[in-house]
Amino acid sequence: MKSTFKILTLISTLCFVSLSTSFSSFAVSEQKVEEVEPEKGPNRGRMLKKDNFAIELSIFERGVPPEFRVWATMDGKVIDPAKVELNVKLTRLGDGVDDINFFQEGQYLRGDMVIYEPHSFIVSLTAKYQGKNYSWQYDNFEGRTSIDEKIAEAMEITTDVVGPSTFHQSIEVFGKLTLPADATSNVYARFDGLVKKVHVKLGDAIKKGQLLLTLESNESLQSYQVTSAKNGIVSAVNVTSGEQSKGRILLAVTNDETLVAELAVFPLDLAKVNIGAKTTLNINGVEEQYTSKIDSRVLKVRNDQAKLFRVLVNNSDSLLSEGSFVSAKIEIGSFDVDMAVKRNALQSFRDFTVVYAKVGNEYEVRMLELGRIVGDEIEVLGGISVGTEYVTENSYILKADVEKSGASHDH
Template identity: 60%
Template sequence: MKYNNTLLSFSLAIALNLSLVAAVVAPLSAHAESAAAAQEEVEKGPHRGRMLRDGNFALELAIFETGVPPEFRVWLTQDGKALDPKTVDLNVKLTRLGDVVDDINFKAQSDFLRGDMEIYEPHSFVVTITAKHQGKSYRWQYDNFEGRTSIEQAVADAMDIQTETAGPAALHQTIPAYGSLSLPAGAERHIAARFDGEITRLHVALGDKVSKGQTLFTIESNESLRSYQIKAPIDGVVTAQLANGGEQTSGRTLLTLTDSTHYLAKLAVYPGDFAKVKLGAPVTFQLEGHSHAYSGNIEFIEPKVRDDQARIAWVNVSNENGDLTAGSFVNAQIEIASFEVPLAVKRVGLQGFRDFTVVFAKVGEQYEVRMLELGREDSEWVEVLGGLLPGTEYVTENSFILKADVEKSGASHDH
């Protein structure tokens, strides 16, 4: 199927301006309709297979899969009468996308010929049949395509159809966890005078950044009438100023220093996941009001459970930009397993086709479904156990465009 220039322009305009790409992947209509019409006109035999005729010689080629993997079976007639299958030498070649050829030979069984290999999915190929009977040769060829479409590269680029090569991947399985940011123990220091007296000088103000050892107050002692200084015990910011010059200290807190260079993401882990979550486990998370992701590792798991039976896991979070605040909600993923698999595809490329989960393999400007047998998965990757060869170029982003095109083409599953 090829897009003509008018349809290309119209499709691209709608896709770019209205973001309705699904509406513009109307299959390349003339080809699709003619293909569907051709399929409707195929003569079917008594076993629901395709009838192929040459003069008074005819055969019915059917895919049989009741109780067995899909295989070809062939019934033969001459002058409308059944032939002994032992008298016919038959071969079928299936040329698949990418010029892979399945070479199938046949043996007589009961009143039919039975193919010697499985017809694996997708059932999409050029079929070439050769037969010999009583010294005469016969040959037929036809297209039997399903789940296949063509899109010119310029159009694929405009629609942002992206591909990758199937191969090994590292999977990271995670569980969700939720919590909030808290300041670590010792991050807040409440400053008071050792000896009561009058504040003769306040050296800092609310919001000031101070360094460890910097002078905060000068106090004149009520008993000795001698002055002494209160110095900052940590680096931090003045987050509360509770006294001013000329006031008495009176044993109270004078100001609060807060070290906000680090926070703790405290995450709730519930009983079903206790055994999965380990110290040192990698964690990725989002913070309420922040677009970028954060990461860290579990550094401590509280030994007690809360009233809701959750245990709290701690993750240290650096506040390099100074924009974090205590109490912010945390949405996290805790890694519980990590492993390498020999073959995987990205989840974003998966689509449903008939009863299968598929990706679209790309060969040149043609795309075709590959039915997958899937294994383990994580948030990005899915392990492939069968149905796809390593090194296959497959569609990741915007694979739904291809699915829409294939569905509108009306190509049926020929059995």
């Protein structure tokens, strides 16, 4: 009964979230339908008019980085741009304000600052002509959406912060676990004679000093005991009670508290691998990852020309077995970068690779200039600031929402 109640509660919650999201989407869609396309001027810029004075504000980017260019008219007639004072302020989401002044260039005014992507901001324009002041303000958003915090949590949208990172370069290699050369101790009788009793059996885990055998010397007819010289597992039993020892190996004890991963490195990568290099191992059938260092190498190459590098692996909990297959990453270098983001955060937007910055309940694209890739991180050379919170998981939800809104910007 309780299980049924929980299921019904979960379904109700999901339906509420779905309906809320649908309603939000519907409201946005309705809003978009009601929006009027801004009037464009002869230079494809946005027209801003007050009384008989008009400004055409255009983002110009043909052959130059994006910049503002402005044409002014009075009563439909072109004004000498030298007689117009102009300022534009762009208020960006979480990135402060761009303060742009203008200077005359030919028949237009040219902004003194590059308008970097995204072209998403609140535009505030002030102009002065013949002693009269004019002002306009409007939204020019792109690549931006808003999601309530609770809905973002339900959608498992998670974030991280842009910051410096240390990249570790590695090569992937393969091998298997073996025993160290000194892992197995053979047990002999100190004095040949009758084996009166074998106190252990094959596979027993034993401690150093534990009783293994009781024998009777053929010469003295005195009984004596043989104990283990180490911790380990009884890996061979070659005698039974009542037999003569005859100088042979009676038992073998193997200590597997340390195993050796023998990793094959082929000629192309040999020069990159050094003794002491950090190594991360994944062992077949074991969920836990193991970290260690290259301890030594085998002098002779194999028939396939691979050289074996040896890594000591702690097996004090006896979870690992000799012969298990191993995949490993050997670190061959590391370097620091000023900024990095997670690779799974990347999305496409127009012709750019972006991440979604988060400011409160609002999310907006940041066009990235990318550098080197190592593992699950990628170096960022520009387009975002250190300390910016950005979406790492489920950013595709934001991409879909932005594409659905169809928001465009002035050019």
